[in-house]
Amino acid sequence: MAIRVDDIVSRLGGELLGPGDTLIRALAPLDSAGPDEISFLANPKYRKQLDSTAAAAVIVGSGLTPPAGKSYIVSDAPYLYFARVAQLLHPEPPPDPGIDPRASVSSEIPASVRVEAGACIDASVVLGEGVVIGAGSVVGRGCRIGAGTRLSANVTLYPDCVIGARCRIHSGAVIGADGFGYARERDGRWVKIPQTGRVVIGDDVEIGANTTIDRGAMDDTVIGDGVKLDNQIQIAHNVTIGAMTAVAGCVGIAGSTRIGARCMIGGQAGIIGHLEIADDVVVSAGTLVTKSIRKAGVYTANLPLQAHGDWVREFSHLRHLDSMAARIRELEKRLDKGEAAS
Numbered sequence: 001m002a003i004r005v006d007d008i009v010s011r012l013g014g015e016l017l018g019p020g021d022t023l024i025r026a027l028a029p030l031d032s033a034g035p036d037e038i039s040f041l042a043n044p045k046y047r048k049q050l051d052s053t054a055a056a057a058v059i060v061g062s063g064l065t066p067p068a069g070k071s072y073i074v075s076d077a078p079y080l081y082f083a084r085v086a087q088l089l090h091p092e093p094p095p096d097p098g099i100d101p102r103a104s105v106s107s108e109i110p111a112s113v114r115v116e117a118g119a120c121i122d123a124s125v126v127l128g129e130g131v132v133i134g135a136g137s138v139v140g141r142g143c144r145i146g147a148g149t150r151l152s153a154n155v156t157l158y159p160d161c162v163i164g165a166r167c168r169i170h171s172g173a174v175i176g177a178d179g180f181g182y183a184r185e186r187d188g189r190w191v192k193i194p195q196t197g198r199v200v201i202g203d204d205v206e207i208g209a210n211t212t213i214d215r216g217a218m219d220d221t222v223i224g225d226g227v228k229l230d231n232q233i234q235i236a237h238n239v240t241i242g243a244m245t246a247v248a249g250c251v252g253i254a255g256s257t258r259i260g261a262r263c264m265i266g267g268q269a270g271i272i273g274h275l276e277i278a279d280d281v282v283v284s285a286g287t288l289v290t291k292s293i294r295k296a297g298v299y300t301a302n303l304p305l306q307a308h309g310d311w312v313r314e315f316s317h318l319r320h321l322d323s324m325a326a327r328i329r330e331l332e333k334r335l336d337k338g339e340a341a342s
Contacts, residue, residue, distance in 0.1 A: 164203035179237025
């Protein structure tokens with residue numbers, strides 16, 4: 001697909017500098033873009049690359065005076081604008097409806113639905129218009145999936161899951177498996193607690209590959225509208241995630257935690273159970289959250305990277321903090337006595 005720069009501006013807004021008839025066929029990084037590609041400059045520290053880039057057009061921030069000789073689109077949010085352009089150049093093709101003869105379908109489904117080879121749709125399933133069930137995916141009994149939602153290959157929905165409209169669930173995701181609920185006998189044996197809740201997912205949610213979301217023990221596990229989940233995330237039973245929150249890869253969220261709206265959780269963060277996290281909280285990568293966060297802001301609880309020898313030396317000091325504190329207290333007592341005597 002190719003599109004003129006002035007056509008992009010007419011659709012998405014922004015200010016055009018330079019020729020409008022420049023034809024764009026693809027997107028590329030600023031330092032490697034070619035004469036029919038568009039790029040963007042969001043970070044001022046890469047300003048010098050504008051002088052050498054071969055890109056046909058560049059999206060830049062307001063207040064910047066770019067060098068002449070190519071097309072520029074001025075936007076207050078260059079990276080967001082770039083994302084919109086990417087959608088224009090790479091629209092997702094509409095699915096070809098139909099049921100592959102190698103699929104197993106036990107429910108009435110709309111004619112606009114696509115069911116690929118090896119997929120299995122159990123009884124009492126309700127699918128909206130234009131849903132795609134990828135090859136090898138399993139949709140359990142009683143599930144409901146909203147219009148336009150797409151399941152990639154080998155997605156598993158356990159029974160009674162509710163998925164909203166226009167969602168995207170990537171390969172290997174497992175939605176609605178039993179939560180980790182057990183009671184312990186005195187002799188150490190574990191007694192399984194039946195997990196009778198559901199997973200309820202809102203509209204416009206994206207769930208990455210091999211992410212798992214457990215069903216609730218009694219109440220539901222709830223993922224709000226517009227939530228974006230990266231790959232290999234574990235969300236335990238009865239968790240609630242507020243609208244438009246984004247969670248990066250390898251995060252673990254323990255049971256009954258409530259996360260607010262518009263939060264951002266960095267990769268490999270861990271959140272223990274039964275906590276409350278307010279709206280608009282940012283948790284840095286690798287942070288272990290051990291207590292509730294009641295106020296919006298950025299929270300970090302990890303050490304910066306350093307040379308191994310430096311880390312060993314500093315940790316050895318940490319091991320002696322108690323004895324050092326005791327010695328300081330003793331010195332303070334002696335000083336106090338000396339001042340009193342004088």
